[in-house]
Amino acid sequence: AQTVTQSQPEMSVQEAETVTLSCTYDTSENNYYLFWYKQPPSRQMILVIRQEAYKQQNATENRFSVNFQKAAKSFSLKISDSQLGDTAMYFCAFMKHGRDDKIIFGKGTRLHILP
Amino acid sequence: NAGVTQTPKFRVLKTGQSMTLLCAQDMNHEYMYWYRQDPGMGLRLIHYSVGEGTTAKGEVPDGYNVSRLKKQNFLLGLESAAPSQTSVYFCASSHQRGGLETQYFGPGTRLLVL
Numbered sequence: 001a002q003t004v005t006q007s008q009p010e011m012s013v014q015e016a017e018t019v020t021l022s023c024t025y026d027t028s029e030n031n032y033y034l035f036w037y038k039q040p041p042s043r044q045m046i047l048v049i050r051q052e053a054y055k056q057q058n059a060t061e062n063r064f065s066v067n068f069q070k071a072a073k074s075f076s077l078k079i080s081d082s083q084l085g086d087t088a089m090y091f092c093a094f095m096k097h098g099r100d101d102k103i104i105f106g107k108g109t110r111l112h113i114l115p
Numbered sequence: 116n117a118g119v120t121q122t123p124k125f126r127v128l129k130t131g132q133s134m135t136l137l138c139a140q141d142m143n144h145e146y147m148y149w150y151r152q153d154p155g156m157g158l159r160l161i162h163y164s165v166g167e168g169t170t171a172k173g174e175v176p177d178g179y180n181v182s183r184l185k186k187q188n189f190l191l192g193l194e195s196a197a198p199s200q201t202s203v204y205f206c207a208s209s210h211q212r213g214g215l216e217t218q219y220f221g222p223g224t225r226l227l228v229l
Contacts, residue, residue: 045220102173105158
């Protein structure tokens with residue numbers, strides 16, 4: 001069974017700083033997808049970034065980038081020039097490629113951006 | 116497009132009562148999902164559907180039933196609610212498998228079982 005672990009329950013950083021959220025996962029699959037979701041106080045789940053395991057290049061989306069290390073099964077999220085609006089819960093998630101389309105989520109990291 | 120909508124937004128039930136949560140999507144997505152979110156537990160998949168008329172169990176299916184009679188709707192039922200089912204429930208839908216499409220989430224339904 002796949003598992004996703006986020007070891008940082010809560011983090012705080014000053015506005016404009018860079019912050020990295022950790023995520024590790026365990027799987028025996030070779031083809032899969034990894035995601036970072038943001039959940040602001042409004043509770044809506046918003047996709048931040050996704051990575052396909054067969055791609056070696058790290059995904060980037062504006063101020064958000066990942067450090068994907070397949071061998072180490074690590075998928076960290078870096079937020080550059082953090083903004084107050086980045087305050088939210090962040091979930092790391094895993095989905096294996098194939099008939100089973102279930103997404104497995106980590107427990108989340110609560111991120112506070114301080115003014 | 117309204118995207119993914121959920122009804123109701125909030126509900127209080129007494130132990131043993133039944134209720135149905137409705138999820139609707141107007142994006143013609145094949146795949147739909149029901150999750151529950153508990154403090155310290157993250158999101159856990161309850162049931163999902165890969166198309167109209169089909170359903171499958173997720174990680175935590177016990178105590179829930181689902182139906183997908185119409186492509187745009189995915190219903191989650193609680194036949195006899197228990198306090199352990201107090202949670203926030205999220206519905207999601209997606210167009211196709213894997214990383215080619217994302218899952219679009221609804222706003223959530225907060226359920227309190229007394």
